[in-house]
Amino acid sequence: MGERRVRNAKVGSSILLGSTTPSRAIADFPDMHDAPLLAGLKVIDAGSFIAAPAAATVMADLGADVIKLEPPAGDPFRHLRNAPGNPPCDVDYGWLVDNRNKRGLVLDLKNEAGREVLYRLIRDTDVFVTNLPLAARERLGIGYEALAKHNERLVYASLTAYGERGPERLNTGFDSTALWARSGLMDMVRPTPDSPPVKSLPGMGDHPTAISLYAAIATALFRRERTGKGGYVATNLMANGLWWNALHAQAMLCGAEFARRPGREDAPSALHNFYRTADGRWLQLVVIPEDKRWPQLARAVGRADLIEDPRFATRPDRHANHRTLIRELDAAFATADLATWRSRLDDHGVAYGVVTTLRDIPKDRQMLESGALAPLDDPQAGARHVVSSPIWIDGAPRTEPTRAPDIGEHSAEILREHGFSADEIDALRESGAIGADTAATPGLAEPSVPADAA
Secondary structure (H helix, E strand, O other): OOOOEEEEOOOOEEEEOOOOOEEOOHHHOHHHHHOOOOOOOEEEEOOOOOHHHHHHHHHHHOOOEEEEEEOOOOOHHHHHHHOOOOOOOOOOHHHHHHHOOEEEEEOOOOOHHHHHHHHHHHOOOOEEEEOOOHHHHHHHOOOHHHHHOOOOOOEEEEEEOOOOOOOOOOOOOOHHHHHHHOOOHHHHOOOOOOOOOOOOOOOOOHHHHHHHHHHHHHHHHHHHHHHOOOEEEEEEHHHHHHHHOHHHHHHHHOOOOOOOOOOHHHOOOOOOOEEEOOOOOEEEEOOOOHHHHHHHHHHHOOOHHHOOOOOOOOHHHHHHOHHHHHHHHHHHHOOOOHHHHHHHHHHOOOOEEEOOOHHHHHHOHHHHHHOOEEEOOOOOOOOOEEEOOOOOOOOOOOOOOOOOOOOOOOHHHHHHHOOOOHHHHHHHHHHOOOOOOOOOOOOOOOOOOOOOOO
């Protein structure tokens, strides 16, 4: 890896990332202008499952050198696809999407020699990411204070389930519990008042939370550019869930009264509702501002007569007769297929959303051409595209996706880069500090789910 430089805005000089040594300005290195924005940034991803590692994936997509640190048994996330309810597949799709563009390193942090290796790596690491429980970090000697003394410029990124303070700070959780259930979202999205709570999908809250953690990291790096100092940054699943639900949570804080959401046929606004097409697909209408857009919708569905109908002439009329209007629109949408309705609604400027199925995604032209799906040119990866991290910066090329690493795939390579001799690496291997073998380790027994699920 080349030297990593940023401009120190406070003192007007460039400094090496991970060092306090002044260096030449970036302008002296014209090749860096064509490099990904985070090229040269060194990151250790010591997280497990999704939210924390996915924040490191964003940095990897933008060019950072990300080391995926795993225990000898591997990250239990490698086995998620085998859990009941997840789609069976020969490809480890979760591992691919959340750990692409990283290099794999095995370290046994319960082993003193393994911890010493980490401390040595930390000396020129820019960002350390973890979601291990707070108590476990202290036991393993990888809390902020333990690592920062080896590198005052280190940005330590922490993810927890419920926050760094308060009575539940030591509790563990997943996005389904700490984010989806705790925030009120699980309760509020019941399809009918009598329905049971609605389960979330795996990782549904983790990936947006990863963006929050990435934002915290980027902000800390900006501060470091000005001050030369790293620091501790954090986010948590509960706070992200509350942020998701901020509109209604704030309404409750302001004393608003809530009723259970009605079923589709009883929705209070017919113009903000779901409708089924002749080929069995669904559309969601969002007709806002209503008075301006209502005539456009009526014409789009071939029912211009409804515009002057006294039952629907004004907004209060349409809301008072919402059940009747829903039935009229149900009958209209049932007369044509999805493709026809998309064309008509587009022609009339009506806002809507197609209720996409997973089978639609691989051929979604907008997702492909906008970059939401990135080409994956690696026959070993198991897919032709991968879901992209949702950040683009004009003039900053992204790293082309590569497959996710096998367990400890790059251990020896990484250690050599950090000055470990062949004899030292052999000794570490014999002690178990870097696992029994630094090559791929297929066929591992499935580990139990650890407490580091935040």
